[in-house]
Amino acid sequence: SEEKIEVKITGMTCSACSTSVEKALMRLSGVHSATVALLQNKAEVVFDSSLLKEDNIKEAIEDAGFDVEIIA
Numbered sequence: 001s002e003e004k005i006e007v008k009i010t011g012m013t014c015s016a017c018s019t020s021v022e023k024a025l026m027r028l029s030g031v032h033s034a035t036v037a038l039l040q041n042k043a044e045v046v047f048d049s050s051l052l053k054e055d056n057i058k059e060a061i062e063d064a065g066f067d068v069e070i071i072a
């Protein structure tokens with residue numbers, strides 16, 4: 001089923017950073033949408049919880065080079 005999480009991302013300094021986070025998330029099968037708000041250091045991710053767990057979302061963001069914490 002569909003789950004939505006909000007994460008705080010540390011280390012994004014330009015719009016290319018937020019674009020690479022969005023691309024990294026959209027590359028995961030099971031992610032339905034990824035909206036990164038650069039100025040707020042936040043992202044909202046909607047995904048299929050039967051295909052992905054919250055940790056997979058975190059790992060993808062970390063692998064893209066940023067620190068992340070789940071806030072909601």
Ligand code: 9UX
Pocket residue numbers: 011012013014015016017018
């Ligand atoms: Mo450019 Mo944003 O290296 O970190 S992608 S500043």
